[in-house]
Amino acid sequence: MTTLDTVDRHIINNLQEGFSLGERPFRDAAVQLGLSENDLITRLSRLVSSGLLSRFGPLFNAERLGGAVTLCAMQVPRDRFETIAQQVNAHREVAHNYEREHAFNMWFVVATEHQEEIEGVIAAIQSETGLTVFNFPKQQEFFLHLKVAV
C-alpha cells in the first residue's frame, strides 16, 4: 500500500467537498491548505494514479440525473453461490454486487434508465435462478457523510 504523509492526509481530510468553482480552483484550494498550486496538483495526481483517490471532481447524485437505482438481496444456497453470482452479474444493469456474511448473502445494486425497468431485471433474475429477489428501494436518505478521515 502506498503510504500517505502528513501533507497527503491534510489534503484528503480537507478537500473532500467545497472545491472552488473559480477560474484557478487548485490555487484557491492551495491557499487554504498552505501549499503551492503546483504542489497540490502534483500530489493529487499521485494520489489518483496510485488509486488512493478514486478520482477528483464532482460527485453526482445518480437519482437526480435520471435513471433508477435500487438495492436487492438474495438468500443463495452455498453450493450454488458461484453460479448464481455469474447469472446476476451477467445483467449489465447490475452495477455492484457484494457477498456478505448473513442468510441474505448476496447484495447487489440494480441501476436502470427508467424506474419501470427495475421490475423487469428483478423478474429475470428470479426466473433464471429460481430464488426470490428482495427489493430494498431507498425511502428516506439521511445526510450522506461521504467524507472519510485518514
Next chain:
Amino acid sequence: MTAAQANLDAVDRQIIEATQGGLLLVPRPYDEVGVRIGVKGSSVRARLRKMLEAGIIRRIGAIPNHFALGMTANGMSVWDLDDAAVAWLGPQVGALDFVTHCYTRPRHPPQWPYNLFAMVHGHSRQEVLEKVEQISRLLGQAAYSYDVLFSTRILKKTGLRLQAAKG
C-alpha cells in the same frame, strides 16, 4: 427523476459526461472542460454551481477509495427502528462521522425486520463493531433489534455510469 425533469439541457449533460470521471488536474480544469465541449470555462463553472445548488452534484473534491486507504472493513448495520422514531433518530445516525450512507428501506417480514441501513467503514471489524455499538447507544430502546453484515467479497463493481446523454 429523469435528466429532463432535473432541467438539464444538452450542455449540462455534456458537462456531466466530461466531468463524472474526474477533473483534469491542471491549473484551469473548468476551462479544459469548456474546450472539450465548445463552451466558455465561465459557463462550465456557472452550470456546475447551479447543479451543486440543485443537489444534482453532491459535492466537488477528492473522492477517496476506502479500500486503498486501509478502510478494509465494511459493515452494513441494519436496524429495526420504531417507525415513530425514524424522523428524529435517522438524521442523528446519518450525522455520525463514521456513517457514510444512511437510508430507510422497506422491511420484508418475517425474513427481514430491519428498516434503517447505516454503512460503517473501518480499518478492522473490531473498529466497525465499536462504531455500531455507538449507534446502538444512540438509538437506545427505539431499536428493537439490529445486525451487522460484513462484506466478504466484491462480486462485481462497474461503477454507476450516469446516463445523462438521454433526454
